[in-house]
Amino acid sequence: MKKLMVIYWSGTGNTEKMAEAIAQGAKIDGVEVQLKNVRDASAEDVFSAEAVALGCPSMGAEELEDGEMEPFVESLNSEKIKDKPVVLFGSYDWGDGQWMRNWESRMKDYGANVIAEGLIVNSTPDASGLNQCRELGEKLANY
Numbered sequence: 001m002k003k004l005m006v007i008y009w010s011g012t013g014n015t016e017k018m019a020e021a022i023a024q025g026a027k028i029d030g031v032e033v034q035l036k037n038v039r040d041a042s043a044e045d046v047f048s049a050e051a052v053a054l055g056c057p058s059m060g061a062e063e064l065e066d067g068e069m070e071p072f073v074e075s076l077n078s079e080k081i082k083d084k085p086v087v088l089f090g091s092y093d094w095g096d097g098q099w100m101r102n103w104e105s106r107m108k109d110y111g112a113n114v115i116a117e118g119l120i121v122n123s124t125p126d127a128s129g130l131n132q133c134r135e136l137g138e139k140l141a142n143y
């Protein structure tokens, strides 16, 4: 069974809703999907999965959340992430997605195989945003 991980940080639930829709979309035949809040996740969860979705809203000033998500992402800077299929997602409000562009290039620098453009959704995902999330999950599962 192919194992997929969806790991996220969310302060007010928007990125969490995205994570749930991505996990839902990824649940295709032959694929086992695990959804975890980053506080319950370890780098090993990422290294041992066949493909991974990582989510975090834009925080600070166009940054990852610094208490849990930032150190977690830092812990992925390892040989073990080389060529791992990864997608990134997150909610934002007033910015233009700079945090996501930075995060994408960072994951590529780590050697991950970022298979799709980072999915960003303004505030609470609406029906169309959730649909994009499900499609992204399906794409990751089919990769």
Ligand SMILES: Cc1cc2nc3c(=O)[nH]c(=O)nc-3n(C[C@H](O)[C@H](O)[C@H](O)COP(=O)(O)O)c2cc1C
Residues within 6 Å of the ligand: 009, 010, 011, 012, 013, 014, 015, 016, 057, 058, 059, 060, 061, 062, 063, 091, 092, 093, 094, 095, 096, 097, 122, 123, 124
């Ligand atoms: C401390 C803080 C900093 C934020 N910084 C940014 C930012 O730099 N750019 C942006 O577009 N949104 C920023 N936001 C807005 C959040 O990204 C937005 O509210 C998002 O929907 C939160 O997602 P969540 O519900 O998953 O926590 C910030 C929010 C907070 C609380």
